Amino acid sequence: MTDNQQVPFGSGMFQGQAKFVDYAHMNQQEVQVNTLDEPVTDTLLRDINMILYKLSYVIIPRMKETQGRKLRNWDLWGPLLLSLLLAMTLGINSNQSSDTIFGTIFIIMWGGSAVITVNAKLLGGQVSFFQSVCVLGYCVFPINIAAVLITFFQSYFGFFLRIIIVGVAFLWSTFSSLSFMSSMMNEEKKVISVYPIFLFYMFLSWFCIFI
Amino acid sequence: MEIGVQKQTQEEKQVQPEQFNKLDDSGDKKSTGYCGFLTVEYYTPYFNVTETDVIQRIQATFLPFRPDFLNITKDNPDLWGPIWINATLIFLITAIANLRQIDQEKENQQFDVGYVPQATALLYIIAFGTPAILAIVMKILGVDLSFFQTICLYGYSMSTLLPITILCYFQNELFLWLIIVYGVGNSILFLIFNLKEELDKLQIQKKYIIIGIVVIMQLSLYLFYKLVFFSYVSEGKVEAKVASSDSKIPGN
Numbered sequence: 001m002t003d004n005q006q007v008p009f010g011s012g013m014f015q016g017q018a019k020f021v022d023y024a025h026m027n028q029q030e031v032q033v034n035t036l037d038e039p040v041t042d043t044l045l046r047d048i049n050m051i052l053y054k055l056s057y058v059i060i061p062r063m064k065e066t067q068g069r070k071l072r073n074w075d076l077w078g079p080l081l082l083s084l085l086l087a088m089t090l091g092i093n094s095n096q097s098s099d100t101i102f103g104t105i106f107i108i109m110w111g112g113s114a115v116i117t118v119n120a121k122l123l124g125g126q127v128s129f130f131q132s133v134c135v136l137g138y139c140v141f142p143i144n145i146a147a148v149l150i151t152f153f154q155s156y157f158g159f160f161l162r163i164i165i166v167g168v169a170f171l172w173s174t175f176s177s178l179s180f181m182s183s184m185m186n187e188e189k190k191v192i193s194v195y196p197i198f199l200f201y202m203f204l205s206w207f208c209i210f211i
Numbered sequence: 212m213e214i215g216v217q218k219q220t221q222e223e224k225q226v227q228p229e230q231f232n233k234l235d236d237s238g239d240k241k242s243t244g245y246c247g248f249l250t251v252e253y254y255t256p257y258f259n260v261t262e263t264d265v266i267q268r269i270q271a272t273f274l275p276f277r278p279d280f281l282n283i284t285k286d287n288p289d290l291w292g293p294i295w296i297n298a299t300l301i302f303l304i305t306a307i308a309n310l311r312q313i314d315q316e317k318e319n320q321q322f323d324v325g326y327v328p329q330a331t332a333l334l335y336i337i338a339f340g341t342p343a344i345l346a347i348v349m350k351i352l353g354v355d356l357s358f359f360q361t362i363c364l365y366g367y368s369m370s371t372l373l374p375i376t377i378l379c380y381f382q383n384e385l386f387l388w389l390i391i392v393y394g395v396g397n398s399i400l401f402l403i404f405n406l407k408e409e410l411d412k413l414q415i416q417k418k419y420i421i422i423g424i425v426v427i428m429q430l431s432l433y434l435f436y437k438l439v440f441f442s443y444v445s446e447g448k449v450e451a452k453v454a455s456s457d458s459k460i461p462g463n
Contacts, residue, residue: 104324121251122258123291191262192291196298203302207324210309 079137124186139177142169170205275401293366
């Protein structure tokens with residue numbers, strides 16, 4: 001296998017260079033063929049890149065459908081990391097047992113995503129289960145930021161400033177998840193498909209105000 | 212995970228003897244009738260509402276003397292209402308119960324997350340268990356009301372609790388008891404007036420059995436509500452701990 005041949009799969013990796021390939025834009029098939037022999041840092045970097053790439057979509061919500069297409073490659077690492085981070089941050093400062101809070105938030109996040117997805121499916125939307133769970137999980141990122149800010153800078157924030165920060169985070173999360181989910185929902189049942197998402201993020205944000 | 216679509220009944224009739232030799236399960240929806248309730252497609256007909264329908268149904272629950280509700284939902288019982296009204300209630304209970312505690316103890320804000328699993332268990336068991344029991348009893352006694360219609364009716368009757376929960380923010384004990392009594396009255400009247408048409412076809416004793424079940428379940432729901440979630444918060448932590456320790460939910 002020489003370099004002159006037109007090999008469709010990433011033949012650059014056989015040369016053993018530490019070249020930084022933009023994995024997030026590669027085809028899913030191109031990546032899967034060569035991943036068994038690569039060093040662990042490559043694997044981790046690829047996954048972290050994927051997560052950061054998707055987070056950039058969350059931070060800058062784009063209303064056009066075509067630009068969200070890269071998010072069709074769902075993964076659950078991002079939501080897992082975000083939910084763990086959120087549950088730990090909110091559990092640190094609580095006076096009572098932090099494992100109750102951890103458990104509650106974890107279950108609300110995953111159970112809530114599952115229930116919202118099943119609800120959207122039942123209302124006739126064209127959603128794939130894991131794509132929707134992935135999107136809902138990633139869009140918790142702004143609430144995560146708010147929780148970290150409030151937990152670690154607690155003494156500087158009065159009650160009203162907390163409400164403002166959490167309110168902004170809640171609106172941001174809802175808006176960015178809507179930009180993905182609304183295209184998949186049934187036209188005439190949009191409000192009742194979207195209301196559970198609103199309730200879900202409201203629930204998670206409410207925890208941030210009080211901790 | 213597309214396990215069969217309703218449109219395949221024509222094909223099914225034609226390939227009836229070959230049913231067990233098929234490689235895919237696309238036509239097996241009829242033969243797996245006992246496990247049909249585990250698929251998503253089984254419940255899709257019950258989500259056939261838009262937001263105007265939902266709002267109309269919720270409005271109908273606040274006017275119990277006009278039994279419109281059963282007429283509206285007879286052909287189209289929906290499950291969206293019961294599920295999400297109860298979810299909203301769980302959120303409101305957590306929110307308002309914690310807001311009340313904040314006002315009492317400015318220094319020692321304790322966020323009691325224990326309300327979430329308690330509220331979830333209480334509300335969903337009552338919202339789906341009571342209509343199940345009611346439907347079984349009614350089937351035995353001969354009333355012609357389907358299971359899903361009962362769930363729909365009962366779930367929407369919970370929407371009386373929505374404004375009551377919001378009003379429970381205020382600390383005045385008398386006011387709380389007043390609105391609880393109003394809530395009990397409203398929901399019992401709503402349920403009874405809507406079942407009246409069906410119940411009038413029965414004998415007196417059977418009618419009272421059903422009315423009795425309805426009344427008892429509503430009373431216990433509202434009492435749980437008041438005593439577990441919104442007990443009088445005077446010295447903050449102490450009262451809340453006393454209330455949660457004598458709650459009637461087992462294993463807590």
